[in-house]
Amino acid sequence: MSHILSLQNAGVSYHSLSGETIALQNISFHVEEGEFLSIVGPSGCGKSTLLSIIAGLVEPEEGSITTNGCRIGYMLQRDHLFEWRTVLKNILLGPEISHCLTLDKRILADRLLKQYGLYPFKDKYPSELSGGMRQRAALIRTLVMEPDLLLLDEPFSALDYQTRLNVSDDIYRIIREEHKTAILVTHDLSEAISLGERIVVLTKRPGTIKDIITIDLSIDNEERTPLLSRDAPEFKTYFNLLWKELNT
Amino acid sequence: MNIFANLQQEYLKAQRFRKRTIQAVRFFILICFLAVWEITADLDIIDSFFFSSPSRIIRTILQMANDYSLFHNIGITLLETVFSFVLIVLISLASAMLLWLLPSFSEVLEPYLVMLNSLPKSALAPLFIVWLGANTTTIIVAGISVALFGSILNLYQSFKSTDEEMEKLIYTLGGTKWDVLSKAILPSNIPTILSSMKVNIGLSLVGVIIGEFLAARAGLGYLIIYGSQVFKLDLVIMSIVILCFIAVLFYGIIGLLEKHIKRAA
Numbered sequence: 049m050s051h052i053l054s055l056q057n058a059g060v061s062y063h064s065l066s067g068e069t070i071a072l073q074n075i076s077f078h079v080e081e082g083e084f085l086s087i088v089g090p091s092g093c094g095k096s097t098l099l100s101i102i103a104g105l106v107e108p109e110e111g112s113i114t115t116n117g118c119r120i121g122y123m124l125q126r127d128h129l130f131e132w133r134t135v136l137k138n139i140l141l142g143p144e145i146s147h148c149l150t151l152d153k154r155i156l157a158d159r160l161l162k163q164y165g166l167y168p169f170k171d172k173y174p175s176e177l178s179g180g181m182r183q184r185a186a187l188i189r190t191l192v193m194e195p196d197l198l199l200l201d202e203p204f205s206a207l208d209y210q211t212r213l214n215v216s217d218d219i220y221r222i223i224r225e226e227h228k229t230a231i232l233v234t235h236d237l238s239e240a241i242s243l244g245e246r247i248v249v250l251t252k253r254p255g256t257i258k259d260i261i262t263i264d265l266s267i268d269n270e271e272r273t274p275l276l277s278r279d280a281p282e283f284k285t286y287f288n289l290l291w292k293e294l295n296t
Numbered sequence: 297m298n299i300f301a302n303l304q305q306e307y308l309k310a311q312r313f314r315k316r317t318i319q320a321v322r323f324f325i326l327i328c329f330l331a332v333w334e335i336t337a338d339l340d341i342i343d344s345f346f347f348s349s350p351s352r353i354i355r356t357i358l359q360m361a362n363d364y365s366l367f368h369n370i371g372i373t374l375l376e377t378v379f380s381f382v383l384i385v386l387i388s389l390a391s392a393m394l395l396w397l398l399p400s401f402s403e404v405l406e407p408y409l410v411m412l413n414s415l416p417k418s419a420l421a422p423l424f425i426v427w428l429g430a431n432t433t434t435i436i437v438a439g440i441s442v443a444l445f446g447s448i449l450n451l452y453q454s455f456k457s458t459d460e461e462m463e464k465l466i467y468t469l470g471g472t473k474w475d476v477l478s479k480a481i482l483p484s485n486i487p488t489i490l491s492s493m494k495v496n497i498g499l500s501l502v503g504v505i506i507g508e509f510l511a512a513r514a515g516l517g518y519l520i521i522y523g524s525q526v527f528k529l530d531l532v533i534m535s536i537v538i539l540c541f542i543a544v545l546f547y548g549i550i551g552l553l554e555k556h557i558k559r560a561a
């Protein structure tokens with residue numbers, strides 16, 4: 049398998065008059081094509097910053113990032129659906145901005161909307177959607193850009209527990225079906241284990257890599273879903289391992 | 297089901313009744329005011345030479361309507377106000393956008409804008425007359441000057457405080473700073489733009505009247521000044537009453553626009 053992304057000793061700090069905040073230091077890892085990687089770490093350790101440098105929104109001050117030229121889609125912590133646009137128009141925001149609003153894109157948008165149960169709502173406004181539907185709409189908005197690598201920043205954190213389980217199942221399935229590579233940031237350990245194939249554990253600020261854990265569950269990889277993963281016998285072991293990593 | 301439908305009906309009925317009562321009371325207050333004004337003037341309790349009276353105002357209106365001079369003067373004031381209002385909206389939108397696109401530039405300009413905004417604009421009107429002459433241009437510039445700087449500052453402040461994450465979203469979709477402005481900032485600030493329009497229409501009327509006091513040969517501001525100089529106070533008070541109606545009219549039009557935009561959105 050080839051690396052879709054690799055980071056070498058990447059570091060970022062934020063500067064302000066009152067001082068320097070080192071957000072990330074000495075981050076090195078790589079992501080393989082088709083992989084689902086989770087990132088966990090304490091609040092404020094630089095997880096969102098890490099996604100921002102991968103997406104190219106923030107330049108790393110040290111080290112380097114190399115991609116194989118893949119397209120990157122970034123789903124932010126909150127959905128930020130525009131209330132003045134219908135669901136469909138929100139989803140077509142990306143193509144509209146990059147002036148590639150072709151018929152193909154419209155067909156793709158319709159297909160994704162149908163496939164993920166939002167088609168009947170395409171002319172509604174975001175305020176009429178439930179939390180889970182909003183999250184799916186935000187994901188489709190990212191997918192319409194046909195990214196190869198998806199960055200997900202705590203996409204489920206705004207949802208209640210029940211919805212969260214369902215939506216994470218949904219989104220996992222969508223990402224698998226579309227054959228994407230994904231990096232998921234979360235502070236929910238169960239979520240990290242149930243979705244990820246590998247987990248990058250970050251330390252408190254300044255965020256450095258504490259460990260990278262490969263998740264090997266005794267479930268058929270083809271049938272794996274987040275809900276099934278939670279029932280795997282190894283799940284608890286990984287949970288305890290992660291818990292210890294984050295609390296020592 | 298039926299019970300709920302009935303309750304809903306009752307609720308709607310109560311609301312309609314409430315609304316009608318409020319309108320009736322409003323109207324009643326107006327009638328009382330006019331009646332007391334008319335009666336006290338007729339009984340010479342107040343001096344109708346100074347305070348005029350509804351009937352004298354109506355007589356003046358009819359007189360001036362006869363030779364069309366009333367419509368001419370109202371028309372002039374309306375045109376000047378609309379003209380300066382449109383210019384205020386366009387200039388302040390464009391300036392606020394420019395300030396947002398160029399943060400360093402706006403930081404440099406901010407104290408000057410604040411100063412210009414707090415300056416009493418009527419102090420500038422005599423200067424405009426000297427620079428531009430006693431003509432319509434001066435009056436429109438006076439109308440603009442009253443509201444412009446406040447409007448720029450208000451819009452810019454509101455653009456600046458738009459959620460930064462929205463900005464980030466546009467960048468993640470490959471957008472530029474211009475896309476942030478046109479796709480996120482402007483549409484999300486439409487309520488602010490509308491409420492600033494509401495303030496501006498009132499202020500441009502104020503500015504135009506100040507301008508007309510000093511530089512006009514026609515218009516309601518001119519009628520007020522002229523009337524007070526020749527002691528035709530009926531004329532003055534009539535003009536003020538008409539100004540009241542104009543203010544309400546403008547406010548109503550922007551209210552309609554607001555409703556229309558909300559429905560379209």
Ligand SMILES: Nc1ncnc2c1ncn2[C@@H]1O[C@H](COP(=O)(O)OP(=O)(O)OP(=O)(O)O)[C@@H](O)[C@H]1O
Nearest residue numbers: 062063069071090091092093094095096097098253
């Ligand atoms: N624009 C910024 N300017 C200055 N400091 C910042 C900025 N953005 C983030 N930081 C700081 O950098 C650190 C890392 O922030 P980041 O948002 O990446 O953390 P996070 O791990 O995503 O946190 P959370 O779990 O709360 O989402 C934080 O301490 C934050 O205060």
Ligand SMILES: [Mg+2]
Nearest residue numbers: 095096125201
């Ligand atoms: Mg974060």
